Amino acid sequence: MTREGWIRLLVIAAAVAALELACRLGWVPVTVVIPPSAMAASLVDILASGKHWADIVVSLRSVAIAAVLSIGLGFLVGAVIHAWPLVRGAVEPLLASYYAVPTFMFYPVFIILFGVGPAAIVAIAVLLAIVSMISATLVGLDRIPLVLRKTARMMHMGPASRALLIGLPAALPHLFTGVKLAVAYAFIGVIASEFILSGAGMGYAIAYAYNNFDNREMYGLMLLIILVVTVVNTGLDAVDRRLQARLRR
Amino acid sequence: MSVSPAEVAVVPDTAMPHARLVGVTRVFSRRGRGDDVHALGPIDLDLKRGEFFSVVGPSGCGKSTLLDVLAGLATPTSGTAEFEGRPIAGVPAGVGAVFQEDASFPWLSVTDNVAFGLRRAGVDPAEIARRVDYAIGFMGLRGFADAYPAQLSGGMRQRVCIARTLVMQPRLILLDEPFGALDAQTRLLMGDELLRMWRETGATVLLITHALDEAAMLADRVGVMSARPGVFIDIVATGWDAERDSRIVSHPRFGDLTGHLWERLRVESLKHLREG
Amino acid sequence: MSVSPAEVAVVPDTAMPHARLVGVTRVFSRRGRGDDVHALGPIDLDLKRGEFFSVVGPSGCGKSTLLDVLAGLATPTSGTAEFEGRPIAGVPAGVGAVFQEDASFPWLSVTDNVAFGLRRAGVDPAEIARRVDYAIGFMGLRGFADAYPAQLSGGMRQRVCIARTLVMQPRLILLDEPFGALDAQTRLLMGDELLRMWRETGATVLLITHALDEAAMLADRVGVMSARPGVFIDIVATGWDAERDSRIVSHPRFGDLTGHLWERLRVESLKHLREG
């Protein structure tokens, strides 16, 4: 591991230890936050007892579907907008404003369109995640150096092979930024919607524990989410770093 | 000994030219702004088959634009461009180009970069392997066949691009500042390699460069362009024989040649400087 | 006429040097990787007050590192660096530097760029206006005083950086490839301006460049560096008088000088090329 990695581990360990201490000494009431060790124990119980496996599967499946959909659709939409400068000039200013509106306000609308349950939740998450993918696609396609297009023409390549063999790999590092964001937002979108609206999934399980003041269970589940997010992010980071190292110009 | 323009005057050209530009101009119209940029010409130029032609000129005078026209990447606003007797429309077969900017594909290894064009063209794999291997060795990239461009210096990346163009065995090779990423000294050494390659393949070469000594050492003829819109204000035959290399810089006529080129460009550069 | 090293040997230096490097080396330790990069030295160098010293050497030999040491931006790994008799620790007052990369501030107009350092130093506004106006005129930027760097060519931006450094009236001016963005011809013209400025201010100048003709034309002495780790393999006195300008390129000794420099560097460049 790199030096930064070790320092990071140390910082996190220190933060966790501080929280543990604060809880154990009663500075933070256990009715609000439980010690990290108790969270870990609770997580072990949750996983061992298997009572939330169904929720975990539902949530992760929703996240995965939402992430894949927003990445794929985001790239397509981004590519189309990019090819069409007039539309782009019109749409781009709207993109950043978009995050101000809580998407789950539209849940009733989505229920009409997608029915209740995971589909509507996935739709909310896609709505949240797709914008960062579109933006990243635009940036990525912008950054393809003109000279690569020229080179492709010198090799007598057609539009399709040009897009596939030059455009896509050349834009990939930027697309990956979008991928990372899209995954993060897919997580936020799914869990938060489940928390507020749904009757299933990890978000719902947390909300349920929250409403029943079952802090042990709640924090156990939250720890699980943090761990999953960290693992996914670390994996994406590793891929990203390899891409960056290779594709940096 | 000074070389006056009279002594190195344009050699009358009788053979059928390999590439020919007649009255070529190029104007960029800027939408919305109204003011057009007359970037190039009118240019008349005949490239003889197998000749090594260098172009020098102030920055922004239209050298890269000229190359784009010959490569079929840009159509002249007026005038005609021909390659091997046929008008240039689209990129002609048999023409290869190395651009001013780094055009290596960062997602491919050196070998895959060099083989890229051949694979597109559907050349037989064994033949690809043979040619790529040769080109990589030729360009001094042997130890880096599996490296990616990010692991190479700017100069080495340019060599990858040159190799990628050479393996296609073009009959006309267009080079736009291919050694821009190198220091002056290393440039001259790379020039030696280029001369060797040129002799071996017998291709016609058009080389754009900023460095007058490079132009003077490498070319059969050196075209001197004016500030924008670039036209040829002089075309100087160097009179070197084909077996030359960088040691030519200590030839007494070399200093006179560069001095002459410099003198022709001084006025143009001053113009350019005034304009900003 | 050929200039042998013996003829242009280092002139013995008796006056107290303006800046002095003794046994300076610089090693970059790469954390975690283990392999250290020995970038520079050991370097011994005395810069005389008011002299124009050029440094040439293969890419990556440590020229910019040398400049960093003199500017107080990097501390030597071993050896000592002095400016005006005092050890260099931090950026010494009276030293100005123009870096290899474009360092103009894109958010400021040309005038504001040039005035930047003076304003931070709390100089009297009237005095700032006077000095800035003079520097802008001197650098041929008069028509662009209110323009922003994005509207300027690379060469003009470098001139902005030079002006920004000159208005501070440094006694030691360090220039790292200040004309890198220009074509060879315009470089020499800019060299004329630089010589004029040097004569007017009487400052000591250290100029790093890749172009041998530029070094040969501008400097009182030219230091030739080896490939990394860079050490001076030769220091050549040009013997020009102070009133020189770019027309010196037609002086018969000029070609001999560049030829000599080129010869010294040939071996070094070959080394560098082998390494990649």
Next chain:
Amino acid sequence: VEISVTQWGTSLYGAPYAVAMAEGLFKKAGVDITSIIGSGGGGTTVRNLLASETPYGDVAIAAALAAQRQGLDVIIVNTGTRSTAEASLVTMPDSPIRSLKDLEGKKVAVTSPKGVSEMLLLMALKQEGVDATKVERVASGGYVNGLTMLEQGAVAAAALIEPLSIIRADKYRTVVSYGSLLPPMTTSVGITTRAFAKSNPERLRAIIAGRAAGVEALYENPARAAEILTKAFKLDPAVAQVAVANMIGPRMWSTGAFDRTELDRTVEGLRLIGEITGPVDWSKLLDPSFLPPAVQGAK
């Protein structure tokens, strides 16, 4: 001071507080209630309550019990509502569903698993002798969502609550109104922290008394109450009138007294949905000592 009331502004639980505030009954009782913190659900109300300066609030009984079970230092000091009259089960007007029996093999929208709407449904099914396992409950996340699903045909019936059911009365047909089917039971209770009860018994008494006065005023003058609700909850005047009238019959609002049978009925319901498994020891949970003397004597 500020107190918490669950679903303030959206359901009728809070009507006595609105009346008491508008009529100055709290002031008369000796406490100045300036505003009320609402919230979507019991858990949030209890948390908000614990975080506020005057930790008194009106919450669903399930939330109060859950809080206590998890060791939060809360006690129940009065009762709030004692009827399920505001809740109903509706279907589309053209639906073949006429009674709870018809729901067998069908899907019904409830708000969330183990929520009040599911509890009432299960209690009603049990009472009618319908096999609950044959009725599939779908969690919609909210009453409105349930209605949307109903309109889309995704479910055969949906749980509904007033005043929403009045606002949309013409759109759906009521299958069952729980108030007419189920006997009275305690649905919401007033809770506070033990510490607050100890340190501020007078203020607590005043709040409870003020609310009780509000309840009485409400029953005395329903028209005036409807007017107040119109303003406080931003309801249509007609809707407010109907809503108040609907609740007056079953005497939805309790003046605060504890009724063990009504409490036990709710616990039975909570057992049905699995919220409660063990026995409930009321003596530890209830503290009637802050009720007004008149009410205290009532039962």
Next chain:
Amino acid sequence: MRSALGSAVVVLVLLVVWEGLHLAVSNSGLPSPVATLVRLGVLLGDADFWRQAGETGRAFAAAVVLSTFAGIGLGILLGMNRTTGAVAQPILVNLYALPKVTLYPVVLLIFGLGISARIAFGIMHGMIPLTLFTMNAILNMKPVYRRSAAVMGLTPWQSSFYVVLPAILPEVITGARLGVSLCLLGVLIGEMFAARNGLGFVVMQAMERGDMPSVLAVALLLAMLALVVNAALLALDRAWRR
């Protein structure tokens, strides 16, 4: 100007799509744009609505100001040193990817019920993107700017303020554009929980009452507010870049 016109066209297209959906599904959950606009008009005429909007506005303004200063400050602090940046970045990204609604109890404990909890929610959403943008901008800033500042004898404070900050301003504005929108989102979510006032409370109530026209009207209003702020920041950005 042309892009503003284009944006207007896009908005119009969205409205048409909305109307189309409304007609297609004919469900009380999806009112028509006209009904929504009418409701928005009614809401805007209601003094109490303005009071609620004012509540949201106050929390939003405080959250924006605080998260802007804190975000940029922290970004600069972390960005000035490569190591701290490399250490902090993944932690920040992971924290950010955590669904923040789940942290409501903790926020409640620390900030209580007042405006500060909503501000905290706003900052939790809006600050980290700004910090990341600022930090990355500094890490990617041309090192020669800082070197230039050093040879001109600037103090570290001077060079942060006169060189680093202007140099990274375009990225900071991009971060701020996102941050402002997210701040608003955070404040609204906070209001939905500690519901006693603010537009979030209005929305929550409307949702529970099945009053979709009001929900969409508020959504429309928020979108317009975010658009205006964004346009202002874009204009600032353009003025800066020239």
